[in-house]
Amino acid sequence: MLMNYLYANFLEEETFVTTNNITKEALSALTRACVFPAASYVYTSKGSSVSFVSSFSDDATYRFYLKGHSAWLESVVRLELTTEDHARQYFFSRYDDAKRTFYTSDLGQQLSEFAPDIKTQFDSDHANATWDHFLNGVYGVCTRDGQPETVFKKQALVLYIEQMTTKGSASSAQVKLQLLERAVAALDEVESDFAPHEVSQTSRQRCIIDVRANILAKKPA
Incomplete structure (x- = not known):
């Protein structure tokens, strides 16, 4: 399954920025400055969930960054690239x-x-x-x-x-x-x-x- 693969090998943007102590805005700025790579996968979700408690509709875009790119981000920050x-x-x-x-x-x-x-x-x-x-x-x-x-x-x-x-x-x-x-x-x-x-x-x-x-x-x- 695609989502299993993505969550096993990548970090979704919210998790990536939290893990690396950076904001989404700062990460986006590094990408625009061409010092950090863009997300490797962009997943658009249009689905719904139904349970005993409630129902939920999801319509969102998720960006997945390779876990190993945390090391590149560390170098960018440390070396002031x-x-x-x-x-x-x-x-x-x-x-x-x-x-x-x-x-x-x-x-x-x-x-x-x-x-x-x-x-x-x-x-x-x-x-x-x-x-x-x-x-x-x-x-x-x-x-x-x-x-x-x-x-x-x-x-x-x-x-x-x-x-x-x-x-x-x-x-x-x-x-x-x-x-x-x-x-x-x-x-x-x-x-x-x-x-x-x-x-x-x-x-x-x-x-x-x-x-x-x-x-x-x-x-x-």
Whole structure:
């Protein structure tokens, strides 16, 4: 159920502002200033409830923020990131650190050797799109915590897995399958589960569920 998923992984706006000791007006101001992401889900409710005690009609809009975005809000306040330029610089300082760490790791080095051209895709256009998606709440939908490090890992692992499973590229070579399995497991750690109605349209379906079912489940023991 959608609402079960939202309340398990997100905080509705009233709860988010109370938990983070901020007002709705202040949160809205940070969003308008382009230093904090918009709500990842907006749910419009038009329903009713009937019980022995009374009946109730509900016609309201609810905004859900990723729980992990509380950490970003804390950084915005603590570091006084009052302009979009400052917030963006901070975001990419962490994003670029995550990129360097990834490519010095064993998994990152092996994936880079397999598809060296993917590194070139992290250019200025990609950075602009990443920042826009962050502000629009997209990474609150598709990552587990919405943090810059997680955003990079999600992006990179999807690109590598798609490259490894492109038609004509998949191979039964044991070494490659082991690398693919590690990449899928790493993506599973950072990518969200997505709402039930979304899963079939997402990279979770393409790069985790389908890969495990159609390729990894058939690899030699």
